[in-house]
Amino acid sequence: MSKLLIRNARLVNEGRITETDVLIEDGFIAQIKSGLSDAGVQQTIDAKGQYLLPGVIDDQVHFREPGLTHKATIHSESRAGVAGGITSFMEMPNTVPNALTQELLADKYAIAARTSLANYSFFMGASNNNLDEVLRTDPGTVCGIKVFMGSSTGNMLVDNEQVLEGLFRQSPMLIATHCEDEATIRSNTERYRSDYGDNATASLHPLIRNEEACLKSSSLAVELARRHNARLHVLHISTADELALFSNDKPLTEKRITAEVCVHHLWFDADDYERLGNLIKCNPAIKAPHHKDALLAGLLDDRLDIIATDHAPHTWAEKQAPYWQAPSGLPLVQHPLLLMLDFVTQGKLSIETMVRKMCHAPADCFQINRRGYVREGYWADLVLVDTEQPMTVSKKNILYQCGWSPIEGHTFGASITHTIVSGELVYREGEFLTDRAGQRMMFNR
Template sequence: MSKLLIRNARLVNEGRVVETDVRIEDGFIAQIGQNLSDAGVNQSIDADGQYLLPGVIDDQVHFREPGLTHKATIQSESRAGIAGGVTSFMEMPNTVPNALTQELLADKYAIAAQTSLANYSFFMGASNNNLDEVLRTDPRTVCGIKVFMGSSTGNMLVDNEQVLASLFQQSPMLIATHCEDEATIRANTERYRAEYGDNATADLHPLIRNEEACLISSTLAVELAKQYNARLHILHISTADELKLFANDRPLTEKRITAEVCVHHLWFDSDDYKRLGNLIKCNPAIKAPHHKEALMTALLDDRLDIIATDHAPHTWDEKQQSYWQAPSGLPLVQHPLLLMLDFVQQGKLSIETVVRKMCHAPADCFQIDQRGYAREGYWADLVLVDTNLPTTVSKENVLYQCGWSPLEGHTFGATVTHTIVSGELVYAQGQFLTHQSGQRMLFNR
């Protein structure tokens, strides 16, 4: 493996920004310090004062393979993520077929081993009738168990109370939940179908998949976790109402119940449906502006622990259908770091907080082995960012297989210039230098 030296970087790590060099050998960070030797180095990068960050770990993506490869593949979407500084991802089980057996889960790992540019892990899926399979999951090699406590695709809605109780009681590892109450959504859907018929538009989405649906389901998940002392991680919190369920009275590493916020719930609000329509239709829905502000406050005070994307691409044609037919989800994995760095430039976040929430916190939350921090002896997952070089999103530079982004036309204040994955320089100045470098993540459990 290569030996790489990064000189003159401003390393953002563990709450500090320091001017330093970083030497990488055989996949790992060998040294961090000033004026490091370049003896035996194959490659050298002069950062020239750019920020050097640990690679972003995205704990929630949908890369659509197998079965939905007309939308995306593990290779295409990991490639887009690398260009945006996402060096590791955890992918969801609602592919086709759903990853509801150990064999189907293993199939996804085999694909990633051959094609992923980023480090990877895959959630084991839960259903109403696969508890035995779920309990066979290896906590050391799999990131978690995914439970859809609300609408989903295929056979993945878990609404059997006895099954839910057994999952929370018996799971040996982290349970990640999508929380929306199915009965509430169905009732709201019937109401708005009757009122609007075929004339329904995307601005109804946050009324159909409303605050009540989120709160009912999230409350149930928290109650089950407390009853059985389960390790619960609630994905994509979207409402101010749910924030009362989460505490900030202890370090993340000591929490049994944690929560994630996604970049689109911090960036967009319901006013954006007028402009973007179905392009920002997602579950849970993007809601009224006051929710966005409350989520940012909770992120800063540590009631919300992690920033992720819930990257969920669909084709352009699929999104051009009527509201009722258009699928939910939007592509985001190429731009989460740039989104958060725009908040830094606006004074809403510090760059140290961005690194803590996007790099350190996912590693701590999932107990990832030797990743998420820039430390000697850790895997070298690193990103160089030029905060003086703007990036304008356009169809020409969107790398998703679906070929579009709801962020088109926006100019970010920064650019990702280099991405290093497991010690290999994968991306530099807009060019990909390899087709596969990701490693399977392991977990200290």
Template structure:
């Protein structure tokens, strides 16, 4: 480790914007204030009045390793993440093989310890028949239990009502759910296959994976959580219909049921299928424009607690298949901060709210040890942003292994200039500065 000094930054943190210097030593923030001494610093960064933010914590990504490494690897996607200001991620268990045992979960941690530039954690996967394995999960060093209450890769659909009830009753830690009612989705798919056959396009996706499927499943998850006082986090809310399930009358730290919205459900809507087709096919589906507006309102009034990506890369060839065969998911982890900074420029949310929803709230929601805030004694996970340097998304600057983005051609109004992960400068103006991996996140439960 070394000593790093950041000067002349406009720090956005805990609801305020203040001008300050930040001194970092041996991975941690040691001092905040003006005119800090640089006598022992190995490197000095002059922020020049640019924004300094706590690093983004993305609580939902699919980095495809092991087993699907033709799409992505932990190493490749972590590099894309830090280039976009995402300093920490939580990755999902539907890799191949599915992370349904403690040994398979440990394998993923071992890969990340070798190859991830970002800090990392991995969800333990639940199935219809691995409750004993789930209950062995260590609450101090694993982010949570993932339950697919809708179709997924391999043996990860949990549709046995008795098993669901036991999981919610006995889980020692946070349960994160993908909520779509499988019976509703299958019935809708059969209907539209009969009607459209091979003429089907991605525009049907929000009709097949519709509002009813989401609301039925989310309502069941909330009912189970209330019955057993389970710590429940519902991932990627995509409909206005579901917002009534969530509270905004108590602080996040007191909530037993929380929810997130993903950037693509705030950015795209069903009118974009005509232009982008399968590129924006994802589960749950991107839906009609009024849902997008309602989700933003739910984010601002604190019914929705966190902004995430659900980064889920597939190869371009896979996405070019017919609608029925094309896989669901889109690559996003390089750009969530820039997407939301565009919202700031448009006046849709404040930069203080952006930081609260992308950094503070994930840390509070998952009870992450000393991350998510810029405080003395906390890990130094930081991102510097030039708010007036535009960047256009293009093939040559997309860092995902899959090599494409549904945002290609869009010009963002701001740019990430520096990213610091656990006290190490890992990204500076387009260059990666170290091959030293990030740290395994720990949790104070």
């Protein structure tokens, strides 16, 4: 049996911080207590002074494979995620071709099985004409159904009322939605094209993809879910206006409607377009500063359940195009844990809350089997953090295939020193020790 022992760690888990040892055997957490014996242990890590966290579970990423591998691959972006403390990810279906059949979905799982450093799951995509195919999805082996209730790429905009009704009435599993109202966005686009023409800049983005577009679409999703008692998860909430749609009167495990906030909507605001322009152009848009403050409040009072990234890389050249042509999305999967640790340092949230929202809550929300917590018998997905070792983001240490980040030049107050994926030490002090360690996630449904 392979054994790995972590000694003297400050474990942050289930609302507590305790100094302890953790023994890992054959992929799983075998023991959690101080003074564990190193008999038969192949490797020991002395984590004195460091925080030991459950691995981050990112429930929304775009890794671009297949079909868009000039931007990224499952291997390149899972590698970047592991370096940032992400041990598990759920990837979106708007690759090329869109994952709209069970066979295309299986193709993505096969790629990940060969190349992913992190644990993985892939959403089945919905369109206006594949309801029967969507309903064939296995709830025990697939994280959820993704519905774009607003603009998307390819054939993935679902705006047929009968199809939406069918999805929410018949789906036995979690439905994750991107909510922006297409008609509102088209109307705003026509207006601002007329007003600005080729002189448009990214500062118009939150006016085109505005609060009204978000609220109208999110309200429809919530109304459908309530009417059919569907399990709804609304992705990347970006406005204060939408918070009233979500409740905090039940534990997460009892909610039928949940919501997520992404790190960029907590970190950036509309004032940053002047400095960063298209680099922070994303959908839904980063909006005025008061939304950022409201989203943090909604996270803290549990109206918003999960912190994620919506990692969506594009090449530098693509982002340099004029506003109307520049694609939406930004690369984030290497840095969400460090971004939120800066929030901890600033007193905006506790480290226990950060772990709950980035590790425990995704596991509970998606009913992931034996992940998201540091518990005996669970998969050993673990991250060690040194809060006394600052790290500055630069071209030299960015691991995204696209090679850039909107937070270049920022110095974090902490560093990720070790990442363990499914019991295997994958990353140590800037070095990758293997090219593949991820396992397919399973779900208790």
